Amino acid sequence: MIPIIGVGDFLFLSIFLVGAVKFGLGQRRNLVALSSAFAVGIACTLLAEVFFSLRGLPALPFMCVAFLLANRSQLRLTPKELCAVVKVSVMFAGFFAALGLAKALHLL
Amino acid sequence: MSELLENGATTLGRRCLCSAGWTAAFLLFLALTPLKLPPWAALPALYLTAVVGACGTAGLLSCFTRTDRDWSNLLVGVCVCALLIGGANCEAVSRWVAWASTQGGAALPLPSTTLRFSLNALLVLATNVFLVGAAVCGGELVAKGLRAPSYLVMAAVVAAIADTFSVSVGPTSKLAGSETALRHLALHWPASAGAA
Numbered sequence: 411m412i413p414i415i416g417v418g419d420f421l422f423l424s425i426f427l428v429g430a431v432k433f434g435l436g437q438r439r440n441l442v443a444l445s446s447a448f449a450v451g452i453a454c455t456l457l458a459e460v461f462f463s464l465r466g467l468p469a470l471p472f473m474c475v476a477f478l479l480a481n482r483s484q485l486r487l488t489p490k491e492l493c494a495v496v497k498v499s500v501m502f503a504g505f506f507a508a509l510g511l512a513k514a515l516h517l518l
Numbered sequence: 519m520s521e522l523l524e525n526g527a528t529t530l531g532r533r534c535l536c537s538a539g540w541t542a543a544f545l546l547f548l549a550l551t552p553l554k555l556p557p558w559a560a561l562p563a564l565y566l567t568a569v570v571g572a573c574g575t576a577g578l579l580s581c582f583t584r585t586d587r588d589w590s591n592l593l594v595g596v597c598v599c600a601l602l603i604g605g606a607n608c609e610a611v612s613r614w615v616a617w618a619s620t621q622g623g624a625a626l627p628l629p630s631t632t633l634r635f636s637l638n639a640l641l642v643l644a645t646n647v648f649l650v651g652a653a654v655c656g657g658e659l660v661a662k663g664l665r666a667p668s669y670l671v672m673a674a675v676v677a678a679i680a681d682t683f684s685v686s687v688g689p690t691s692k693l694a695g696s697e698t699a700l701r702h703l704a705l706h707w708p709a710s711a712g713a714a
Contacts, residue, residue, distance in 0.1 A: 416690065422677050424657020426670065433667045466690065470681035474674035484667065491668040499675045506683035513687050 419469045423448070426477045435481045447476035 423444055430440040451469040458464040478485065487495065664670065684690040 418681070421657045421660075422673070425661045425664075425673060428658050428661035429664050429667070429670045429673075432661060432664065433670075435667070466685050468678075468681040468685040468690075471678040474678040477674055478671065481667075481670075485671055487668050487671060491666075491671075495668070495672050495675060498672060499679065502676050502679045506679060506688075510683060510687045 416469075419448075419451075419473070422470055423473060426473065430477075430481070433484075435484050439480055440477065443476045443480035444473055447472040 426444060427437070427440055429435075431437050448469065451467065451472040454472070455467045455469070458467050664673075681690075
């Protein structure tokens with residue numbers, strides 16, 4: 411038995427699926443898209459361990475990309491919403507990059 | 519009664535088709551991946567593990583996320599559990615038998631003669647199901663608070679960034695080194711002999 415998938419992955423999977431049902435984005439299409447992304451994530455994790463000895467790959471990026479691609483026609487953002495998404499993304503990316511840098515420099 | 523059986527069969531048929539299509543897509547991905555292949559001896563076990571894990575995930579998610587829980591869902595759930603236990607315990611089982619079973623998706627359990635039940639496998643399975651159930655319930659609670667589809671975009675972007683950080687240098691990478699944490703927070707998937 412190999413531990414490769416975290417509980418958080420299922421949490422977000424559920425959020426996406428329930429959100430898709432709630433907003434009428436298509437349950438079947440999203441289930442297939444997210445399941446496929448999950449399968450690809452599992453395959454990549456196994457292959458990464460075999461070929462590169464990497465212990466774990468993030469599964470959420472696979473699922474997030476699959477979810478956004480599957481619903482790209484329905485998830486149209488207003489300029490205001492797009493601005494908010496970009497702002498939050500940059501803020502989070504900056505925060506995590508700073509944390510990573512601090513760890514790399516042994517400041518934390 | 520006959521209508522109920524017919525509906526159940528239709529649902530099971532759809533699940534089978536979905537699982538088979540999904541497995542085919544997964545194999546297509548593997549076939550198109552321009553990577554050097556692992557040694558031949560490790561191939562069946564590696565791919566079988568991924569396919570069993572993938573089918574099991576689809577079956578469980580399908581059971582948990584459906585609102586109209588009926589007997590066919592329960593049957594699929596039981597079959598998925600049997601499949602996972604079988605995958606966890608199959609050491610000498612023919613890969614073709616396992617392949618045929620996984621092709622049928624969650625609806626076709628491995629023949630009982632190939633299963634060797636153990637308490638450990640049942641405990642791991644129970645833990646997995648509990649964790650998936652808890653995560654799905656938590657996700658449902660969070661998703662109920664969403665007020666617009668744009669929230670999902672925000673959640674997707676932020677989750678992808680956070681998970682990438684966490685797995686590379688964050689808390690998840692630390693947890694990966696702890697056997698105790700892994701035992702409680704990660705889901706264990708069946709690995710055929712030679713894959714793990």
